Amino acid sequence: MNKEIKIQHGSGGSLTSKLVQNIFYKHFNNPYLLEAHDSARLPGVHGRLAFTTDSYVINPLQFPGGNIGKLAVCGTVNDLAMSGARPLYISCGFIIEAGFSMELLEEIVRSMAETAKEAGVIVVTGDTKVVEKGNADKLFINTSGIGEIPAGIEICGQNARPGDAVIVSGTLGDHGIAVMLQRQQLQFQSSVKSDCAPLNGLVSDMLKECPGIHVLRDATRGGLATILNEIASQSQVGIELAGSEIPVKEEVQGICEVLGLDPLYLANEGKLLAVVPEDKLQNVMRVMHAHPYGRDAKVIGRIVDKPEGKVFVKSAIGGRRIVDVMTGDPLPRIC
Amino acid sequence: MNKEIKIQHGSGGSLTSKLVQNIFYKHFNNPYLLEAHDSARLPGVHGRLAFTTDSYVINPLQFPGGNIGKLAVCGTVNDLAMSGARPLYISCGFIIEAGFSMELLEEIVRSMAETAKEAGVIVVTGDTKVVEKGNADKLFINTSGIGEIPAGIEICGQNARPGDAVIVSGTLGDHGIAVMLQRQQLQFQSSVKSDCAPLNGLVSDMLKECPGIHVLRDATRGGLATILNEIASQSQVGIELAGSEIPVKEEVQGICEVLGLDPLYLANEGKLLAVVPEDKLQNVMRVMHAHPYGRDAKVIGRIVDKPEGKVFVKSAIGGRRIVDVMTGDPLPRIC
Numbered sequence: 248m249n250k251e252i253k254i255q256h257g258s259g260g261s262l263t264s265k266l267v268q269n270i271f272y273k274h275f276n277n278p279y280l281l282e283a284h285d286s287a288r289l290p291g292v293h294g295r296l297a298f299t300t301d302s303y304v305i306n307p308l309q310f311p312g313g314n315i316g317k318l319a320v321c322g323t324v325n326d327l328a329m330s331g332a333r334p335l336y337i338s339c340g341f342i343i344e345a346g347f348s349m350e351l352l353e354e355i356v357r358s359m360a361e362t363a364k365e366a367g368v369i370v371v372t373g374d375t376k377v378v379e380k381g382n383a384d385k386l387f388i389n390t391s392g393i394g395e396i397p398a399g400i401e402i403c404g405q406n407a408r409p410g411d412a413v414i415v416s417g418t419l420g421d422h423g424i425a426v427m428l429q430r431q432q433l434q435f436q437s438s439v440k441s442d443c444a445p446l447n448g449l450v451s452d453m454l455k456e457c458p459g460i461h462v463l464r465d466a467t468r469g470g471l472a473t474i475l476n477e478i479a480s481q482s483q484v485g486i487e488l489a490g491s492e493i494p495v496k497e498e499v500q501g502i503c504e505v506l507g508l509d510p511l512y513l514a515n516e517g518k519l520l521a522v523v524p525e526d527k528l529q530n531v532m533r534v535m536h537a538h539p540y541g542r543d544a545k546v547i548g549r550i551v552d553k554p555e556g557k558v559f560v561k562s563a564i565g566g567r568r569i570v571d572v573m574t575g576d577p578l579p580r581i582c
Numbered sequence: 583m584n585k586e587i588k589i590q591h592g593s594g595g596s597l598t599s600k601l602v603q604n605i606f607y608k609h610f611n612n613p614y615l616l617e618a619h620d621s622a623r624l625p626g627v628h629g630r631l632a633f634t635t636d637s638y639v640i641n642p643l644q645f646p647g648g649n650i651g652k653l654a655v656c657g658t659v660n661d662l663a664m665s666g667a668r669p670l671y672i673s674c675g676f677i678i679e680a681g682f683s684m685e686l687l688e689e690i691v692r693s694m695a696e697t698a699k700e701a702g703v704i705v706v707t708g709d710t711k712v713v714e715k716g717n718a719d720k721l722f723i724n725t726s727g728i729g730e731i732p733a734g735i736e737i738c739g740q741n742a743r744p745g746d747a748v749i750v751s752g753t754l755g756d757h758g759i760a761v762m763l764q765r766q767q768l769q770f771q772s773s774v775k776s777d778c779a780p781l782n783g784l785v786s787d788m789l790k791e792c793p794g795i796h797v798l799r800d801a802t803r804g805g806l807a808t809i810l811n812e813i814a815s816q817s818q819v820g821i822e823l824a825g826s827e828i829p830v831k832e833e834v835q836g837i838c839e840v841l842g843l844d845p846l847y848l849a850n851e852g853k854l855l856a857v858v859p860e861d862k863l864q865n866v867m868r869v870m871h872a873h874p875y876g877r878d879a880k881v882i883g884r885i886v887d888k889p890e891g892k893v894f895v896k897s898a899i900g901g902r903r904i905v906d907v908m909t910g911d912p913l914p915r916i917c
Contacts, residue, residue: 259803260908285661286634299621300673301709326620338635376639382719391726468594573595
C-alpha cells in the first residue's frame with residue numbers, strides 16, 4: 248500500500264477503491280457499509296428521528312486524550328444524545344490533503360471504530376475526497392448521525408423553567424486546555440487530557456431515571472457560557488450560577504489564570520449540561536455519580552424568571568456578574 | 583454585516599450566531615432547522631431508511647450550469663434516489679477559509695435552497711467551521727441525506743441479471759468538460775454546461791412504472807466506466823455496450839478528441855444509469871423520455887453472463903474493447 252495519500256485516492260477509481268477496502272472497510276466492517284451502494288440501506292426506525300452533522304477541523308489532529316477521529320464520533324454521538332435520542336448510525340466524510348500519512352489515517356480510523364463501538368453506533372456510509380497539497384490543512388472529517396427519539400422524551404432549549412436545577416456532568420475546560428497546550432508547545436508541565444467521550448450511555452441512564460429532563464446540551468465550542476446564554480434566550484428565563492460550585496480542575500484553573508482565560512468559555516468534548524425539574528434532582532444526580540462520565544457531576548445553579556435571556560454568577564458575598572455570550576474566539580479550530 | 587468571513591464566524595459565539603441567522607436561517611427557513619438544537623428532531627419514517635454523505639471540494643466553486651452549493655444538494659439527493667429512496671432531509675456542513683466573500687457564500691446558499699426546493703428536500707441541520715487563510719481552498723461543503731425506501735423496492739449493485747437492458751438518462755461528460763474548461767481557461771468557444779440536476783423526480787416516475795428496476799447509479803466521479811465496472815463486479819456479470827449508442831454531445835466529443843479524454847470516464851452530475859428487466863424496458867423508456875432530465879435517455883447495452891466482472895464495448899464491425907476501471911484521475915476535484 249502507498250505510504251502517503253495521493254490525489255488519485257480521491258478519484259473514485261481503483262486507488263479510491265483500494266483505500267476504502269484497506270482502511271475503511273477493514274475497521275468499520277459491517278454489512279450496511281459493505282453493501283457499497285450510493286446510500287446505506289437501513290432498517291426502519293419507529294420513533295421520531297434525530298439528525299445532526301458536524302465537520303471537524305481541529306488542529307493538531309492528535310492531542311492528549313484523543314484525536315480528530317475519536318472527536319468526530321463523540322461529537323456527533325453527543326449531539327444526538329442531547330436531543331434524547333439513542334444514536335444509531337454515523338456517516339463519515341474525509342477531506343484529505345495529498346501527502347497525508349496513510350499510517351496516521353489508519354490510526355485515526357481505528358480510533359473512530361473503537362469509539363463507535365463504545366457508543367454502540369455503526370458507521371454505515373462514507374466519502375473520501377483528496378485535495379492538492381496546500382489546499383487543506385492535513386485532514387478534515389465530517390460526521391453526520393441518525394438517532395431515534397423514544398416516545399415521551401421532549402428535550403429542547405426552549406424547555407427550561409424557573410425553579411429547575413442546572414447540572415454539569417464534570418470539570419470544565421479540559422479539552423480546550425489540553426488542545427491549546429499541545430498546539431502551542433507551551434512550557435507547562437501538564438497532565439491535562441481532553442475529556443472527549445461519548446455521553447449517550449450517561450444520558451440513557453439519566454433519562455431512565457427522569458424522562459422529563461427539560462434541556463440537555465453538550466458544552467463544546469464556546470463553552471458552558473455560550474450554551475447557557477442560548478438556553479436563557481430560547482427559554483426566556485434567567486440562569487443563576489453559583490460561582491463556587493462550577494467544577495474546574497485545579498491545574499486547568501491555574502493555567503487559565505496564567506493565560507487570562509475563563510474556563511466558562513473553553514470547549515469541552517465530554518461534558519453535558521442538564522436542566523432538570525427540582526423534584527427529580529436527587530435521583531438524576533445519583534445515576535450521574537454512578538456513571539464513569541458523570542462521576543464529578545455538580546449542581547451549579549438554577550433557572551430563575553428574571554432577567555430574561557441573561558446568565559449571571561452569584562458570588563459567595565452576594566455580588567452578581569453577567570456571563571455574556573462569547574464575541575471573540577479564544578482558541579480557533581478547537582473541534 | 584461583514585463582507586468577509588472571519589475566523590470568529592466559526593467560534594460558536596455571537597458572530598457564528600449572526601452568520602447562521604443572516605444566511606442559513608434566511609434561506610433554509612424551516613421549523614426543524616429553526617429549533618436550533620444540537621440535532622434536528624424529525625417525524626418518524628415508516629419505511630426503511632437510506633443514509634448517505636458526500637463532501638464537495640470542487641474547483642472552481644462556480645461553473646456553467648451550477649456552483650458547489652447546487653452540486654452538494656444534487657449529489658446527495660441523487661445518491662438517495664439511486665437506492666430507490668424518496669429523499670427527505672439534508673444536512674450541510676461548511677468548512678470556510680477565512681477571508682471568503684460573504685456575498686458569494688450567500689449566493690451559494692441561495693442555490694442550495696433553490697435546489698432543495700426543486701428536489702422537495704428540507705435542509706434541517708448544519709454546521710459551520712472557519713479555518714485560517716491558507717488552510718483550506720475557499721469552501722468545502724458536506725451534505726448528508728436521509729431518505730425513505732418504499733416497500734417492495736430492492737435496488738442495489740448486486741442485482742444486475744443477464745438479459746437486463748442498460749440505460750443512461752442522457753449525454754455523458756457534460757459536467758466534466760464544463761468544469762475543466764472553466765478551470766483551465768482554455769480557449770475553446772464552448773457552450774457546454776454542467777448537467778448538475780436532482781434526479782429524484784425522474785427516478786420516482788421510473789419506479790412507478792417499474793418498481794422492479796434492478797440497479798440505479800449516478801455516473802459521477804470516475805464516470806460511466808467506473809460504475810459499470812462496479813456493477814459488473816458486484817453482480818458477477820458481464821456488461822456489453824453498443825459503442826455507437828452511447829450519447830455524447832457533439833461538442834463534448836470534439837473537445838474530448840482534442841484533449842485525449844474519454845467521455846466514459848468523465849464525471850456527470852445529472853445522469854443516471856439504470857439496469858432494467860428486458861420486459862419493462864419500453865415502459866421505462868417512455869416515462870424517461872417524458873421527463874425533462876430523461877429526454878435523451880438511450881439503451882446503451884445489456885447484461886451478459888460472461889466475462890464475469892468485465893465491461894466491454896462492441897463496435898459496429900464486431901470488435902470488442904474492454905472498458906477498464908479508471909486508474910489515474912483525469913480531473914481532480916470535479917465534485
